[in-house]
Amino acid sequence: MDIILVTAVIASLFLVIGAAEPLAARLRLPYTVILAGLGILIALAATFFLRTELTDALNPIATAILDFPIRSNVFLYVFLPTLLFQAMLGVNVRRMLDDWVPILVLAVVAVVVATLSVGYGLYLTGALPLAACLLIGSIVSTTDPSAVVSIFRSISAPQRLARIIEGESLLNDAAAIALFGLFMGFVMMGIPNPSLLSALGQFPVLILGGAATGLVLARLAVSVMAMFARYELALISISAALPYIAYIVAEQSIGASGVIAVVAAGLTLNLTAPGRLPPAAWANMREVWSLLAHWAGALIFILAALLIPRLLEGLRVDDLALVGVVVVAAVAARAVILFGLLPLLSRLKVSPVVERPYRAAILWGGLRGAVTLALALAVTESIRVPMETKRVVGILATGFVLFTLIVQGTTLRWVIGRLGLDRLSPLDEALSKQVVAVALQSVREDVSRSTENYELTQTIVRSEAKRFAERLDRAVKAAEDHEHLLDRDRITLGLIAVAAAERDTIIARMRERMISARLAETLLREADRLIEAARGGRSLYEHTARESLAYGRSFQMAANLQSRLGIAAPLGRMTADRFEALLSRRLILRDLDGFIDGRIRRIHGRRVADLLHDLVARRVDNLETALDGLRLQYPGYAEEMERRFIRRTALRLEEREYTAMRDDGLIGAELHTSLMQGLTARRSAAERRPKLDLLLQRAELVQQFPLFADLDEPTRRRLGQNLVTHYANTGEVIIARDTVAKSVYFIASGAVEMERAGQTWRLGRGEMFGQLSILEQRPLRAETRSITLSTLLVLDETRFRRLLARSPTIRETVKESAVRRGEALTSL
Numbered sequence: 001m002d003i004i005l006v007t008a009v010i011a012s013l014f015l016v017i018g019a020a021e022p023l024a025a026r027l028r029l030p031y032t033v034i035l036a037g038l039g040i041l042i043a044l045a046a047t048f049f050l051r052t053e054l055t056d057a058l059n060p061i062a063t064a065i066l067d068f069p070i071r072s073n074v075f076l077y078v079f080l081p082t083l084l085f086q087a088m089l090g091v092n093v094r095r096m097l098d099d100w101v102p103i104l105v106l107a108v109v110a111v112v113v114a115t116l117s118v119g120y121g122l123y124l125t126g127a128l129p130l131a132a133c134l135l136i137g138s139i140v141s142t143t144d145p146s147a148v149v150s151i152f153r154s155i156s157a158p159q160r161l162a163r164i165i166e167g168e169s170l171l172n173d174a175a176a177i178a179l180f181g182l183f184m185g186f187v188m189m190g191i192p193n194p195s196l197l198s199a200l201g202q203f204p205v206l207i208l209g210g211a212a213t214g215l216v217l218a219r220l221a222v223s224v225m226a227m228f229a230r231y232e233l234a235l236i237s238i239s240a241a242l243p244y245i246a247y248i249v250a251e252q253s254i255g256a257s258g259v260i261a262v263v264a265a266g267l268t269l270n271l272t273a274p275g276r277l278p279p280a281a282w283a284n285m286r287e288v289w290s291l292l293a294h295w296a297g298a299l300i301f302i303l304a305a306l307l308i309p310r311l312l313e314g315l316r317v318d319d320l321a322l323v324g325v326v327v328v329a330a331v332a333a334r335a336v337i338l339f340g341l342l343p344l345l346s347r348l349k350v351s352p353v354v355e356r357p358y359r360a361a362i363l364w365g366g367l368r369g370a371v372t373l374a375l376a377l378a379v380t381e382s383i384r385v386p387m388e389t390k391r392v393v394g395i396l397a398t399g400f401v402l403f404t405l406i407v408q409g410t411t412l413r414w415v416i417g418r419l420g421l422d423r424l425s426p427l428d429e430a431l432s433k434q435v436v437a438v439a440l441q442s443v444r445e446d447v448s449r450s451t452e453n454y455e456l457t458q459t460i461v462r463s464e465a466k467r468f469a470e471r472l473d474r475a476v477k478a479a480e481d482h483e484h485l486l487d488r489d490r491i492t493l494g495l496i497a498v499a500a501a502e503r504d505t506i507i508a509r510m511r512e513r514m515i516s517a518r519l520a521e522t523l524l525r526e527a528d529r530l531i532e533a534a535r536g537g538r539s540l541y542e543h544t545a546r547e548s549l550a551y552g553r554s555f556q557m558a559a560n561l562q563s564r565l566g567i568a569a570p571l572g573r574m575t576a577d578r579f580e581a582l583l584s585r586r587l588i589l590r591d592l593d594g595f596i597d598g599r600i601r602r603i604h605g606r607r608v609a610d611l612l613h614d615l616v617a618r619r620v621d622n623l624e625t626a627l628d629g630l631r632l633q634y635p636g637y638a639e640e641m642e643r644r645f646i647r648r649t650a651l652r653l654e655e656r657e658y659t660a661m662r663d664d665g666l667i668g669a670e671l672h673t674s675l676m677q678g679l680t681a682r683r684s685a686a687e688r689r690p691k692l693d694l695l696l697q698r699a700e701l702v703q704q705f706p707l708f709a710d711l712d713e714p715t716r717r718r719l720g721q722n723l724v725t726h727y728a729n730t731g732e733v734i735i736a737r738d739t740v741a742k743s744v745y746f747i748a749s750g751a752v753e754m755e756r757a758g759q760t761w762r763l764g765r766g767e768m769f770g771q772l773s774i775l776e777q778r779p780l781r782a783e784t785r786s787i788t789l790s791t792l793l794v795l796d797e798t799r800f801r802r803l804l805a806r807s808p809t810i811r812e813t814v815k816e817s818a819v820r821r822g823e824a825l826t827s828l
Contacts, residue, residue, distance in 0.1 A: 005064040016042070017298040032301050032369055033409040036401075039305020047309060066310075070303050072381055075374030076177075077247065079300040081262045084173065085243035086293030088266020089286050091166065099164050101351035102342055106164070106362070107171030110337040114141035115179055117333035121325050122396075131191055132389045135183040139375045139393065140330055140400045142176035143168065143366045164354070165362060173371055174259040178206045180375050181257070188384040209256025214246045214264025222269060226276045230680065235277060236285050239269070240292075274521050279510055304373040308402070311376060311394040322392070323399035330400065331363070338363050357419040364415045367404045372397050437475040440468075488537070490604045494596075494612050495534035495541050501595045503527035505588045512652050515584045522581060523588070538615070545619050549582075549626050549789060551727040559725055572691075575634070579641050582627050589623065592616050626789050629749030640690040647686040655679055705746065705766055715806060723793040728752075728786035734769075737783040741770035744800045750790025756782035771814050774800060 016038050024034040046062035118137035123130045221242045228234045243262045250261035274282050338359040345351035376397035380390045447468070506527055510520035526548045533544035555578070558570040593613060601609035631638040658679070662672040726745070728734060734752060735741050745752075746768045754761045754769065761782075763769055773780045774797050795803065804810055 005060065006068075008061075009064055009068055013299065013302055014295075016302060017295070020298070028413060030367075030409050030412065032297075032367070033405050035298055035301040036305040036369070036405050039302040040308050042302075043306045043309045065306065068303075068306065070307060070377075072374050072378035075300055075304070075370065076258075076378070077244070079296045080173070080259065080371065080374070081243040081247045082289075082292050082296040083300070084259060084262045085266045086289040086296075087166075087169065088263060089270050089289050091270070099167065099352060099354075101345060102164055102354050103167035104171070105337060105341060105345070105351070106168040108175045109341070110334060111138075111141045111172050111175040111179065113337055114330050114333040115176075118326055118329040121329035122322065125322065125325060127322055128389060128392060131183055131186040132393070135180065135187055135379070136326070136393055136396055137329075138176055138179035138183055139372055139379075139397050140326055140368060141179070142172050142371050142375075143368060164358070165365065168362075171263065174207075174210075174257060174263055176371070177259045177375070178210075178257045181206070184379070184382075187379075187389065188382060206257040207260055209254050210250045210258065210260025211264040213250040213254055213256060214261035214266075215268050217246045217249065217261075218242060218265040218268035219272070221265075222272050222276055225273065229276075229278055229281070232278075232281045232284060235281050236288050239285055239289070242269070274516070279516065279520075300370040300374070304370040304377075307373060307377060308398050311373070311380065311398040314391050315395055319392070319395050319399070322396055323403070326396050326400045327403055331366075334363055334366050357421055360419055361416055361421055364408055365412055367409055367412075368401045369405070372401050433475070433478050437472075437478070440472045440475050443468075490608050491611060492534060492537055494600050494604050494608050495538065495615070496531060497600060498592055498596065498612055498616070499527060499530040499534045499541070501592060501599075502530065502588060505591050509584070509588065512656075514587070514649055514652055516580075519577070519580055519584060522577075523584065542615065542618070546622065546730060549622055550729040551789070555727060559727055562725070575630070576637075576641070579627075579630050579634075579638065580645075582623060582630070583641065583645050586620065586623055586627070589616060589620050622789075625750070629789060629791055637690060644686060644690065648683070651679060651683050651686055719795075719803065722799050723795055726792040726794050728790040728792055730786060730788055733783060733785045734792070735773070735780055735784040737781065738779045740777060740779050741773035743794045743796050744768055744770045744774060746793040746795070748791040748793050750786060750788045750792075752784055752790060753787045754782040754784045762787070768813070771800065775814070 017035070020034045020038060021031055024031040027034070042065060046065040050059055050062040050066065115134060115137035118140055119130065119134035122128060122133040122136060127133075128136075221238055225235045225238055228238070242265055246261040246265040247258035250256045251258035277285075338354075342351060342354055342359065346353045376394050379385055379393045382390070385393075448465075503524060506515070506520055506523045509515045515523070529544055529548070530541065533540045555571075555574055558574050561567040562571040593616065596609050596612050596616070600612060655676070658667070658672055658675050661667045662669065667675075723746070725748075728750065734745060747763060747765050749765055751762055751764045752769065754763070769784055770780075804814070
């Protein structure tokens, strides 16, 4: 085909893509439905002009459109990796993990069930062999949720619903294409009735092989990117190559799933790249991929729609009945999963509850699209597939896609409205009124300053000010007098606003390079949890805030690795991360007081504002306690981390000054470039974190204990090597009641509480517990629990008895503790 015609067709398609979005907004239809409709209309128009005798002037254009070189490999090797990879870069993986069970059920189990349901439903009609029927089932089992997500976002549907559907879209293409590859092989080899167990037995190999390929290649790519961190275009170019290399290597070299390889590569890059690449480069890379994915998604839909008239050639009346079988079987399979399996998993406490309206919207939102047509096209192109099978596959897949787009796609917004998912909850409606009132107050102040600066006519200013004041009064009255806005709701709304302000502050600090992109991802995840927790009220907000400071399971595992196997690197890295996160949180929380005074107090009043101040102050106190614990454990390291934090802040402020001077014309572009090069070199040095030697730090910590003051240096050194660090969360039971202690605990930081018969003792830094139970070999009558984040040094019984024999100070301390608790100590 003439290159000029190809270029003209592609340019025209971009014009169609540009017109589709405003047209979809005007018609209130999904964007993908409009694209598919325009593609079908273009194909029908080209067919009409080619066959009509009215004119031959448009025959070259019509021929170019109908003979456009569209092959299934174009969809699978060019467009699909782009869409999947960008989705992986844009998704908040950690938030998806909250609903990982329903997401995996919909993305994997639902695909398998739909494949079997459609396959055996068609097989019972006798239309095709079982292998071909299962092939059709795999083709139509993958959904295209982009239309649903776009509708949800346009009507402010619940975030969790959009998150579940987006999570499904990340994996269901991979599962469906993997199954398609299996059954396509059986059809091409002429195996009419394959063993289902043998077919599904190959499924894990495809998944694991693809995941390993994507993981290895992505880690290699991130390492290369880190070496080229100063060259932003190089980073983006490497990222552009990664999904295609992963797809080709997995498919052609390893025989695994290329789709899974792309998904794994994108996830790996999403999780590891922010910590190793400059924040600006990472943000720009994601923007470039968003644009590429927009074009790829639009082109794949419109080009697939051009194929629909071709795929429907040879349509017979009895084929419509088979399309009906596919529709009923596919919808029924999805309904069984949504209304049968998911509620069962929720009752078994395996999955969080997915509300019935959500499940109904997900059911009706199971649209099929370009991937289904691309897979059907791959079947029709194969010379090893029987002609009748190719004809039926093309017709059934196309007919099912048309049903979902025309029937489900056009009525989806109406269904969502009937389910009530397009309406704000009373609390959210009240929140919207608060937002309007606060925004208008800020606008009034800004407009007032602008009118003074520009010296506008006073008559006009007074007239407009009066008009604006009336609107502001109405907004404030609506916010204050909302019928659902109780005092409890005011506090909840204030908490939501504070949590949202915290999230905005994190983003601002990341853009200013005061915190790294990797750390910002962690803080943003926690801020999202706080926003959702704030909707549950004050107690849930406080509980979630405390949890964000707790030592997680991975931290405890790293501590065990260090104490039992001597592997200190994971714990050192996580301790440094924790220190940096705590310092950044403290900076962010300090900014919230100004937000509460400037925004919250205006609408909710002094009482709510004071309460929010108290909540934030309590969080700051808890954070300071955690920071003090780290400072006490690692005094030298804490100082180095704080110095590093100050240096990074100074470099950001210096960069801002240089940029302002350039924008004001005080310095030229050449001088600015030279200054920035020097600044970049200093920033690279400031970004490097000091090395944390856990054994050395523990030895220094032991020296600070008064209990060990009478020990000689070699004994203290050996003691530091034998002590095991235990990180206790608030409320954690260290020694349960009526149990015999197996170790003695020394409190390095934090505090514990012992309770017995209504009496309590509190022990703080430098004290020990568990020694009386060991010496007397009797169960403890008191329960010992941590009352704050605590770091404990643990010594087993044998080594404690040796230490007791060497240290008079410790023997005297043990006697005093027994007297203080009214116990007789006979074994010392």
